Amino acid sequence: MPDRTDFSTIVFDVNETLLDIATLEPFFDRVFGNAAVLREWFPELILYSQTVTLSGLYAPFGDLAGGVLRMVGDNRNIAIQDSDVSELKSLIGSMPAHADVTPALTKLRDAGFTLVTLTNSAPSPAPTPLEKAGIAALFDHHFSVAEVGHFKPHPSTYQMVADRLGVDVSSLCMVACHIWDTIGAQSVGCRGAFIARPHNSILHVPGVPEPDYTSHDLAKLADQIIQAQKLTE
Structure with missing residues (x-):
């Protein structure tokens, strides 16, 4: 785990990371x-x-x-x-949230982080999948790769989020249960946080970035991020 954090925005993948x-x-x-x-x-x-x-x-x-x-x-x-x-x-479009999602998001919001989503899915009319899952209101913004016409892990998808928020990509931490997503985000300067959902594991290959944070439970992953933030205060 890194000994400090200098990012202010946490970007969440949606399908499988948040929704089951x-x-x-x-x-x-x-x-x-x-x-x-x-x-x-x-x-x-x-x-x-x-x-x-x-x-x-x-x-x-x-x-x-x-x-x-x-x-x-x-x-x-x-x-x-x-x-x-x-x-x-x-x-x-109607998948429920994992049980650890709401506690984790609440912890991170209370700690002062900006929370956003970045999904491969196209925007949908209300009620959206996140609204149906009861977690949409816990986020500050929602982004879709449809805006740039490329799927993750294309660099433009992460850069789009940074541009829309008016921040540098180094201010973002990507949370995903897909290691290809954290690799893509880290390759452009984001931090990476990996939630080990079933059937998803870390790729250990020399020269390929491994996540800065990892856990089998999203609330515990949130605790790691918050603790790292406290080390800088």
Whole structure:
């Protein structure tokens, strides 16, 4: 853990970091007869979001989610219906928050940090997924990569947040359960905080930045950040 903190804004990933994608398992169990296919579909969704960005392309995250669902279905010789795609999109927009989210956000707000979200998902009409989860009001701002037309971890996504807030990227700390997200943020000068949700681990490779903070519990991760801030007071 670093011995000090010089950032004032904490940027949260949304899907899986704050909202529990495990609640999608019954859908995958119904469609594929195997709830574990969720863990095939979601990494593929991330892979192809990054692929379109590297290729200079862009499509809304929800459209990619449906397309990847159909692709996984083709791979498994299961016909995906339009109604299946619609159901998945609806479920994605209604995922609950993890139990440790509200306590962690409350601690960080009380400690004086600015809290914002940065999601690969496109903006949605009210009630938004975070509003449905009951945590939207705990944040000061909400940002979507749709504004720059690139998915995380493209550098422009993190720079966009800094620009919109009128701060330097070094004033940001990215919180995510996806190590590719913290790596991307740290590569442009942000701090990185990793929450180890199930099926997510740190990548240990020489020359690749590891998170400044890490925990299996978001409230404990918040405690680490707050304690580091106190060391500078």
